[in-house]
Amino acid sequence: MGRRKNKHNLSTLLAVMVLSCIFLICGIMMSPDLTIDHLARKLLWPLGRLMLFIGIGLFAGQIIEASGWTGKLAFFARPLFRYGHLGDRCSAAFTTAFLSGAAANAMLLDFYKDSHISKHQLFLTNLVNQLPAYFLHLPTTFFIVIPLTGWAGGLYFILTLGATLLRTMGFFIYGHFKVPLPEVPKDGGKNKDDESALKRLEKKGVLKGIVRKLLSRLTGIGVFVIPIYVFIYVINAMGFFPVAQACLARFVTTTVVPIESLSMVVLSFAAEFTSGFAAAGALMDAGVLTVKQTVMALLIGNIVAFPIRALRHQLPRYMGIFSPRMGLQILLLGQGFRILSLIIVGVIYFYIG
Numbered sequence: 519m520g521r522r523k524n525k526h527n528l529s530t531l532l533a534v535m536v537l538s539c540i541f542l543i544c545g546i547m548m549s550p551d552l553t554i555d556h557l558a559r560k561l562l563w564p565l566g567r568l569m570l571f572i573g574i575g576l577f578a579g580q581i582i583e584a585s586g587w588t589g590k591l592a593f594f595a596r597p598l599f600r601y602g603h604l605g606d607r608c609s610a611a612f613t614t615a616f617l618s619g620a621a622a623n624a625m626l627l628d629f630y631k632d633s634h635i636s637k638h639q640l641f642l643t644n645l646v647n648q649l650p651a652y653f654l655h656l657p658t659t660f661f662i663v664i665p666l667t668g669w670a671g672g673l674y675f676i677l678t679l680g681a682t683l684l685r686t687m688g689f690f691i692y693g694h695f696k697v698p699l700p701e702v703p704k705d706g707g708k709n710k711d712d713e714s715a716l717k718r719l720e721k722k723g724v725l726k727g728i729v730r731k732l733l734s735r736l737t738g739i740g741v742f743v744i745p746i747y748v749f750i751y752v753i754n755a756m757g758f759f760p761v762a763q764a765c766l767a768r769f770v771t772t773t774v775v776p777i778e779s780l781s782m783v784v785l786s787f788a789a790e791f792t793s794g795f796a797a798a799g800a801l802m803d804a805g806v807l808t809v810k811q812t813v814m815a816l817l818i819g820n821i822v823a824f825p826i827r828a829l830r831h832q833l834p835r836y837m838g839i840f841s842p843r844m845g846l847q848i849l850l851l852g853q854g855f856r857i858l859s860l861i862i863v864g865v866i867y868f869y870i871g
Contacts, residue, residue, distance in 0.1 A: 530741050531737050531740050531741050531744075534741055534744060534745045535744060537745060538744050538745045538748040538749075541745075541748055541749065541752060542557075542561075542748055542752060544752075545751075545752035545755060545756065548756065549752075549755050549756050552752075552755050556755075560751065560755075561747070561748070561751045564747075565743075565744070565747050565748075568620055568743065568747070568834075568835060568838075569736070569740065569743065571618045571620035571621045571624070572620050572621070572623075572624045572736065572739055572743070572838075572839060573624075573732065573736050574618070574621045574624070575614065575618070575620060575621030575622060575623065575624025575625045575628070576624045576625070576627075576628050576732050576735055576736060577732050578614065578621060578625060579611075579624065579625035579626075579628035579629060580628060580731065580732065595609045595612050595613060596609055598690055599612065601690055601693075601694055602642065602646075602689065602690035602691075602692075602693035602694055602697070603639075603693050603694055603697040603698065603699050603700060604635075604639050604642060604643055604646075604693055604697065604700070605635065605639065605700035607625075607629045607634055607635055608626070608629075608635060608639055608642075608643040608646075610625065611623075611625045611626045611629070611643055611647070612643060612646060612647055612650065615647040615650035615651060615654070616650040616653065616654060617654075619647065619650075619651050619654065620835060620839070622647055622650075623644065623647075623835070623836075623839050623840070624739075624839060626640050626643055626644060627640075627735075627739075627839055627840060628735070631735070635700075636697070636698075638693075638696070638697050639693075639697060639700075641847075641848060641851065642689050642692070642693050642697065644848050644852070645685070645689050645848075645851065645852055645855065646686055646689050646690070648682060648685070648686065648852060648856065649682055649683070649686045652678070652679065652682045656675075660675065662795065663675070663795050666795045666796050666798075666799040667795050667798055667799040667802065667812060667816070668799070668802075669809060670798065670799075670802060670809045670812040670813050670816070671795065671799075671816075673809070673813045673867075674813050674816045674817065677813065677817065677860075677863045677864065677867055678817075678820070678860070678863075680863050681856070681859035681860045681862070681863045682859070684859050684862065684863065685855050685856070685858075685859040688855075739838055739839055740838075742837055742838040742841065742842060743834060743835070743837075743838025743839070744838075746833065746834040746837050746838055746842075747834035747838065749834075750829075750830060750833060750834050754830055794816070794819045794823070795816065798812050798815055798816055798819075799812075801815075810867075810868075813867065814864065814867075814868060817860060817863075817864045817867075818864075820860060821857055821860050821861070821864075824853070824856070825853050825857070828849060828852075828853050829849075832849055833845070833846070833849060836848055836849045837849075
């Protein structure tokens with residue numbers, strides 16, 4: 519039965535790869551920007567890296583579960599995850615998210631497929647993992663933003679961190695009251711033979727089973743990841759997302775914030791992440807914007823630009839790893855709560871800042 523399923527997954531993967539190649543060829547014929555160098559840098563390398571991290575996450579989840587290391591990996595975040603009724607497996611995925619979001623999501627999927635966690639736990643943990651994702655990208659963005667915007671950029675980071683912490687605690691509180699308390703193993707999840715766990719697994723032939731399961735699940739995930747990633751790449755190269763961002767930015771700035779300087783910042787955000795901070799910093803240095811106005815402009819730019827950026831960059835990952843329906847649900851929920859929390863901290867800062 520398992521071999522038959524593997525052959526079915528493999529034949530389906532080959533079919534979608536052929537369809538993806540056909541779609542990519544059509545995109546190349548329609549857009550002169552799709553050169554070989556561009557394909558290698560913007561499609562093949564990111565797609566290969568994504569599949570690698572998904573594979574690492576699936577393998578890590580299987581090894582952690584089979585060897586009894588879940589409790590050790592979950593140690594640091596255990597009190598919060600116990601309060602939120604999410605358990606050690608979700609806590610282990612949370613710890614992994616500080617290294618790779620794709621690997622953490624693959625672990626969650628693996629735990630869910632093996633019925634170790636519920637769908638509710640999967641959704642909540644993915645939403646909670648926005649906190650490690652924030653810190654994962656912080657070193658890169660911090661040293662770009664602060665030189666461009668100074669104190670306004672520092673306040674922006676404080677507010678965005680506050681929004682992230684606000685929704686994270688909200689998720690834990692929701693889990694505490696709405697998610698059933700997970701069962702705790704009689705031994706507390708501890709394994710006395712952790713030191714020789716891998717050797718024990720090898721003797722039992724478990725590693726071979728893990729590898730077979732890994733290949734099967736990775737093939738099944740590739741069936742969704744590859745065509746969706748290629749589709750998003752082609753329509754982005756053809757200019758769909760930049761146009762959508764520009765239209766959304768103009769709508770917000772003309773109906774909600776009809777100020778030319780703020781419009782420039784928001785449109786710059788829509789065009790490219792760094793250019794939004796550069797535009798805000800230039801306007802502030804020229805005396806056109808105050809520090810408070812600059813912070814508000816940065817928050818508005820973040821709210822406007824990031825949903826479409828999420829569709830462009832995260833949609834293939836989420837729909838590929840979790841399945842199209844579940845991935846889209848998780849992505850929309852995550853972006854909805856992110857926008858709501860940013861609006862809350864923005865309003866608070868506007869009135870008391």
